[in-house]
Amino acid sequence: MRIAILDDYQGVARSLADWDSLGADVRVFGAPFANEADVVTALADFDVLVAMRERTAFPSSTLGALPRLRLLVTTGPVNAAIDVPAARDLGITVCGTGYFPHPTVELTWGLILSAARLIPQQVDAVRRGGWQEGLGTSLRGATLGLLGLGRLGTAVAEIGRAFGMRTIAWSQHLTPADAEAKGATHVSRDELFRRSDVLSVHVVLSDRTRGLVGARELGLMKPTAVLVNTSRGPVVEEEALITALTEKRIASAALDVFDREPLPAGHPLRSLPNAVVTPHIGYVSRDLYEVFYRDAVEDIGAWQAGTPVRVLS
Structure with a gap:
């Protein structure tokens, strides 16, 4: 299984959760993607994506161009940048994480x-x-x-x-x-x-x-x-x-x-x-990031086991 962690601007994702417990090939993308074509090119070979809030959009056109994608985890309980119905139609599970304001x-x-x-x-x-x-x-x-x-x-x-x-x-x-x-x-x-x-x-x-x-x-x-x-x-x-x-x-x-x-x-x-x-840092705090990434690992592990949690509808 190949996992991509997206938009990790601070380079902290690997240190805030036990990604090794998943036994997967994990790659971190630290910079934002320039456009939809770049998203598709960069992520075509991944089974699981972990999105940081709404930094990268996943409309139906992008989801449809990622045939290997089976699980999309967003940090937080909702994500307006993900077309959840389109993902469901394509057989892609979308899960969220905990959050506090x-x-x-x-x-x-x-x-x-x-x-x-x-x-x-x-x-x-x-x-x-x-x-x-x-x-x-x-x-x-x-x-x-x-x-x-x-x-x-x-x-x-x-x-x-x-x-x-x-x-x-x-x-x-x-x-x-x-x-x-x-x-x-x-x-x-x-x-x-x-x-x-x-x-x-x-x-x-x-x-x-x-x-x-x-x-x-x-x-x-x-x-x-x-x-x-x-x-x-x-x-x-x-x-x-x-x-x-x-x-x-x-x-x-x-x-x-x-x-x-x-x-x-x-x-x-x-x-x-x-x-x-300020550069959209309202939610950017160590304690909340720990929740985001810990729950993302939990989401992926549960999905691997066939019992997905925090599934978005």
Whole structure:
């Protein structure tokens, strides 16, 4: 059996689980694939693939071009980049792994603090031999707006209360009672954008949420406001955001997710001084990676034994 571990950017997969226990030929791919053709060429000879979240897409066309593939393991319990029905039709088993959300919640607050207190700029000033540059702002008494109040949004709200922030929220199906139970005040969609000092995005990417934050919504925000996105890049219209930042219609954006990942060299978001940018590391923590890869090995072993676990439907 040949196993490919994909998109191991940090080169840590082999050290975080007992791959030798599978008695298989295991190969690690550390760099992202350029396109679908590269995926098919590189992976044609593997029986099992272990995908890191949504870094490599597996639409029906890719799955159909991998006739040897019998098991596809994704880290995490869901993966929107895998066409699971197509895999099932092709006789490919798709399994997931365990997951917990607190690394993304923690990164969200790291981004909020970085943007509010100008931490990247201050670090850069010291490294260049300078000292204090710019004037940040504190969070106590400010309004935290949450676009989405599910598991992640609720956890972000809890920390916001510890900072002494007022919390407001909106999503399509959120009710005033649900918001109140989670420590937030339900507001209309437009009011969310108008009132928020920090607006943090926590909705799942779908046809309904793609482009949910566009030029109109950004135009409603305060010129002193910070937009934070640790959800998925396409929820925010990228060109509209770049324009808003360039023209300083909002103070800053703190982003961990993008339309295209990795973010291309020379992309405007890499150089805008009022953009705090991290390379999609919301879930990238040692403790969560240990769960991912340990469960992936367990998935493969169970599948080998004819009793697959955590099968996605």
